[in-house]
Amino acid sequence: MRAYLSYFKLRFITHLQYRAAAWAGIATQVFFGFVYIMVYIAFYESGSASLPMELPQLITYIWLNQALLSLVNLFYKDQELFSLVKTGNIVYELARPKNLYFMWYFKIIGERLSKVVLRAIPFIIFLIFLPEPYKISLPASTGHFILFLSTMTAGTLLMTSIIALYPIITMHTLNEKGVVGIIISISDIFSGLVVPIPFFPKFLQTISKCMPFQYVSDLPFRIYVGNIGIEQGIEGLLIQLIWIIILMLLGYILMQKSLKKVVVQGG
Amino acid sequence: MSYIEVNHITKSFKVAKKKSGLKESFKSFFKRDYKIVEAVKDISFSIEKGEIVGYIGPNGAGKSTTIKILSGILTPDSGKCKVGKHTPWQDRKEYVKKIGVVFGQRSQLWWDIPAEDTFDLLKDIYDIPEERYLKTKEELVEKLNLKDIINVPVRQLSLGQRMRCEIAASLLHEPEILFLDEPTIGLDAISKQLVRDFIKRINKEKKTTIILTTHDMSDIDALAKRIILIGKGQVLYDGSLQKLKNNYANKKYISVNTKDAINIRTKGVLKKEKTKYGYSFIIDSKQLNISEFLNIISKKVQIEDVEIDNENLDNMIVNLYEDLKI
Numbered sequence: 309m310r311a312y313l314s315y316f317k318l319r320f321i322t323h324l325q326y327r328a329a330a331w332a333g334i335a336t337q338v339f340f341g342f343v344y345i346m347v348y349i350a351f352y353e354s355g356s357a358s359l360p361m362e363l364p365q366l367i368t369y370i371w372l373n374q375a376l377l378s379l380v381n382l383f384y385k386d387q388e389l390f391s392l393v394k395t396g397n398i399v400y401e402l403a404r405p406k407n408l409y410f411m412w413y414f415k416i417i418g419e420r421l422s423k424v425v426l427r428a429i430p431f432i433i434f435l436i437f438l439p440e441p442y443k444i445s446l447p448a449s450t451g452h453f454i455l456f457l458s459t460m461t462a463g464t465l466l467m468t469s470i471i472a473l474y475p476i477i478t479m480h481t482l483n484e485k486g487v488v489g490i491i492i493s494i495s496d497i498f499s500g501l502v503v504p505i506p507f508f509p510k511f512l513q514t515i516s517k518c519m520p521f522q523y524v525s526d527l528p529f530r531i532y533v534g535n536i537g538i539e540q541g542i543e544g545l546l547i548q549l550i551w552i553i554i555l556m557l558l559g560y561i562l563m564q565k566s567l568k569k570v571v572v573q574g575g
Numbered sequence: 576m577s578y579i580e581v582n583h584i585t586k587s588f589k590v591a592k593k594k595s596g597l598k599e600s601f602k603s604f605f606k607r608d609y610k611i612v613e614a615v616k617d618i619s620f621s622i623e624k625g626e627i628v629g630y631i632g633p634n635g636a637g638k639s640t641t642i643k644i645l646s647g648i649l650t651p652d653s654g655k656c657k658v659g660k661h662t663p664w665q666d667r668k669e670y671v672k673k674i675g676v677v678f679g680q681r682s683q684l685w686w687d688i689p690a691e692d693t694f695d696l697l698k699d700i701y702d703i704p705e706e707r708y709l710k711t712k713e714e715l716v717e718k719l720n721l722k723d724i725i726n727v728p729v730r731q732l733s734l735g736q737r738m739r740c741e742i743a744a745s746l747l748h749e750p751e752i753l754f755l756d757e758p759t760i761g762l763d764a765i766s767k768q769l770v771r772d773f774i775k776r777i778n779k780e781k782k783t784t785i786i787l788t789t790h791d792m793s794d795i796d797a798l799a800k801r802i803i804l805i806g807k808g809q810v811l812y813d814g815s816l817q818k819l820k821n822n823y824a825n826k827k828y829i830s831v832n833t834k835d836a837i838n839i840r841t842k843g844v845l846k847k848e849k850t851k852y853g854y855s856f857i858i859d860s861k862q863l864n865i866s867e868f869l870n871i872i873s874k875k876v877q878i879e880d881v882e883i884d885n886e887n888l889d890n891m892i893v894n895l896y897e898d899l900k901i
Contacts, residue, residue, distance in 0.1 A: 310699045310702075311696075311699040311700045311702070313699075314695070314696050314699035314700070315696065318685065318688070318692060318693075318695075318696050321688065321692070322685065322687050322688055325687065395681075396681070397681050397682070399643065399648055399676075399678060399681065400676070400678070400681060400682075400683040402647070402648045402667075403646055403647070403648060403671050403674070403676045404671060404700050404701075405667075405668045405669070405671045405672045405700065405701060406668070406700055407668075568650055569650075
């Protein structure tokens with residue numbers, strides 16, 4: 309375990325160095341946050357059908373989304389892991405007395421957490437000082453907040469289980485574009501990062517429930533704003549845990565399989 | 576029973592074959608042709624504890640593949656291999672604790688941070704106890720002269736400095752066997768010397784078994800008493816370097832400084848060339864020994880100076896490759 313934490317630590321330290329990238333990220337996310345919110349305000353003011361979320365809830369949802377984007381987005385490709393596979397540097401990882409899947413797992417968490425630590429804290433401070441109606445609201449209740457923290461933690465593990473699959477698939481395809489690209493497009497839509505899940509048509513919501521993606525961030529964000537009640541939230545947490553187990557097993561098995569027929573090209 | 580036993584190891588790869596050009600590319604989109612490349616076919620050898628073995632062969636001969644099989648990274652198609660009591664690819668996790676690997680063309684150090692941080696990571700990966708780790712690290716830092724470079728981000732190091740750190744990184748857990756895959760590639764003369772001296776020293780002091788692949792014959796000359804030569808996936812020669820030299824070192828390079836013209840047509844003179852100060856000859860010492868040769872020419876001309884060189888190892892290997900048609 310210490311070795312895996314050490315991987316986490318080293319990745320974390322390495323990526324804390326990239327301050328300029330963090331500031332640029334914050335600026336982009338602030339911009340997108342405002343654009344989304346303005347569009348939704350216009351949409352709400354035209355006030356036609358009944359809407360699945362109240363406006364302040366939605367605004368908070370969008371800000372959480374933007375503030376934590378570097379942690380929860382699923383379109384992230386870990387370039388280092390891909391290049392390990394593509395250039396054959398994986399030989400060094402294979403010469404270590406540890407499990408490759410968990411080494412990668414902790415590398416991914418380490419990098420993603422370092423990114424969000426750099427971005428989220430200044431971002432949230434900024435959000436608190438915004439005027440109405442752009443302001444971020446407090447959690448619906450203490451219970452909601454505790455549940456938000458737990459589902460967020462599980463969501464992070466779920467995100468890592470999904471992202472860890474990308475380089476493993478690349479071990480088969482030798483290119484991260486094709487199959488991984490398709491998974492990324494689907495996951496991006498069904499994670500609720502583009503449009504929150506409650507705004508989906510009913511049949512798409514049903515499809516979405518059968519996939520792991522909405523449990524990464526849509527679930528915790530909606531618990532925070534109170535769009536999902538405590539009971540339903542706990543149910544969601546259980547589903548998260550089941551998905552984490554399924555996806556980790558899948559990744560682990562796929563990796564063991566491909567390691568048996570690993571080919572290291574070029575010297 | 577030897578420490579490392581390799582018996583009839585075979586490994587082949589399936590490679591997609593595609594001719595160049597648009598039409599062929601389009602065709603291969605629907606139907607792929609595969610070609611089986613036999614990287615290693617039926618290789619056997621054994622190595623004793625504490626030996627330094629040079630593993631040589633031309634590009635694509637299967638050297639790296641063998642190293643990767645021996646270090647547990649690749650699974651061979653057939654054949655047996657025992658190192659100590661382990662089969663490398665079967666109990667990989669246990670086995671790799673006892674070996675160190677350096678792949679000269681790749682890097683195990685983290686690019687953006689100092690080498691020492693990578694060392695700390697390796698300490699945790701190999702579960703090295705704190706005291707032993709500090710002791711080994713100190714020793715390596717001193718022997719490889721790393722004191723000033725271990726705190727600099729790896730990307731700022733020169734190749735020679737980096738390679739020294741790479742070697743140190745592979746030895747932190749005090750492995751019993753060290754695999755060096757082209758450790759001196761791209762290094763300057765001084766760095767090469769340093770690396771070689773170091774390799775010799777750990778072999779002597781810690782009895783580390785060392786398996787070394789290289790294209791640089793001076794590495795082999797400096798380090799290995801025994802060489803295993805492979806070509807096209809098969810062992811072609813396994814034995815002492817000296818014996819190989821004796822077989823192939825019958826060519827002598829003789830340059831004679833003289834102002835006179837030399838006409839010599841004796842059997843055994845393979846080549847004659849006019850140079851700035853006289854002539855240079857290549858003779859076959861089996862057919863014509865050197866004193867005879869000198870005797871003949873000294874009778875005819877006034878010799879100012881003579882220089883005699885042995886065949887160098889590089890040329891010997893070229894001849895050997897040619898003879899074995901690899």
